Amino acid sequence: MTQYGMAIDVARCIGCMNCAVSCKQENNLPVDVWWNRVLTVGGDDIDTAGGDFPNNSLEYLPVSCQHCENPACVKVCPVGATYKDADTGIVRQDYDKCIGCRMCMAACPYTGVRSFNWEEPSYHIDVATGDADVPEHQKHTVEKCTLCYQRIAKGQEPACMELCIGRARFWGDLDDPESEVSKLIRSRSYKQLLPDEGTKPSVYYLV
Numbered sequence: 314m315t316q317y318g319m320a321i322d323v324a325r326c327i328g329c330m331n332c333a334v335s336c337k338q339e340n341n342l343p344v345d346v347w348w349n350r351v352l353t354v355g356g357d358d359i360d361t362a363g364g365d366f367p368n369n370s371l372e373y374l375p376v377s378c379q380h381c382e383n384p385a386c387v388k389v390c391p392v393g394a395t396y397k398d399a400d401t402g403i404v405r406q407d408y409d410k411c412i413g414c415r416m417c418m419a420a421c422p423y424t425g426v427r428s429f430n431w432e433e434p435s436y437h438i439d440v441a442t443g444d445a446d447v448p449e450h451q452k453h454t455v456e457k458c459t460l461c462y463q464r465i466a467k468g469q470e471p472a473c474m475e476l477c478i479g480r481a482r483f484w485g486d487l488d489d490p491e492s493e494v495s496k497l498i499r500s501r502s503y504k505q506l507l508p509d510e511g512t513k514p515s516v517y518y519l520v
Contacts, residue, residue, distance in 0.1 A: 316382060316402035317460060318487040318515030319471075320494045320503070321375055325481035328353065328360060328373035332473035332482065336377075339443040339461060339472035343434035343450055348458040349377040349473055350425065375473075375482075378426045378458040379506060379514035380404045386417035386427075395455070402487075402515065403460050413453035422510045427457045443472075460484075487515060 328351055336342070336349040355363035355371040362369035384404050386395045394410035395417045397403070418427045434450040446463040450456065461471035474482050485492035490499075494517075503517045 314402075314488050315400060316487045316515060317465065317485070318380060318402075318494060318517070319460075320483040320497050320501075320517045320519055322479075322481045322483075322519040323372055323374065324520070325479040326351070326373040326375060327479045327481075329478055331476040331478055332375055335472040335476040336458070336461075339464070340447050340459070341436070341441045341443045341450070342456075343430065343436055346428050346430075346434075346450075346456060348426075348428075348456065349375065351375045374518070376423070376426065376506070377516075378404060378460075379423055379512065379516045380458075380460060382513035382515060383511060385420040385422065385510070385512055389416040389420040391416065398462070401460075401462070401465065403462055403465075404457075405459060405462060406455060406457060408448055408451045408454045408456075411451075411454040413455070415455060417455055422507050422512065423514075427455050429453075429455050 330351050333347055333349040333351055352374045353359050354374050355361060362371040364370050380403055384397060387397050392410050392412055394407045396405055398405050415429055421427060430452050433452045444463045464471060470484055474484050483494045483497055485494035487495055489495060498517050501519045503519050505514050505517060
């Protein structure tokens with residue numbers, strides 16, 4: 314069995330947003346669609362610290378689909394458009410099957426990791442960017458992070474890994490005890506998003 318996942322060292326993340334931008338470019342995402350976001354943990358606005366001087370705090374939290382081992386979204390999709398890939402453990406979306414019911418969005422406990430194309434997707438430029446193997450985006454479909462499935466199929470890493478200037482991201486097979494990501498999770502303290510939901514997310518935040 315293979316279960317691809319990711320570990321993110323929040324102490325190394327500097328909030329540069331390179332992961333979000335590389336994801337958008339690689340996957341030719343439409344205007345206003347972001348599969349990867351970097352949230353500010355601290356003040357009320359982006360890049361602002363919380364607390365009172367001199368005891369301020371600021372941390373960044375990259376958030377995308379958690380590619381759960383027990384994904385709530387898969388259970389509620391009435392047509393099998395949202396499914397867990399048997400070979401990789403990646404939670405994927407079949408645009409051709411999607412009927413736009415958005416049940417997966419309602420079931421997912423991780424707010425904002427999915428988007429819905431209400432209209433025909435539009436782009437900032439007239440030329441498609443990124444990998445030629447990225448499926449064409451469609452109207453009335455749900456979208457989300459795919460862990461760059463098209464890159465993994467060719468033996469490459471997800472795009473967000475390559476442009477992380479803080480080297481805060483680690484990716485690999487969680488079921489392989491000798492993989493770098495598995496070793497990091499065993500050797501470091503970590504947290505997961507909403508563990509009580511029982512979804513078993515495959516993204517670990519090293520602390």
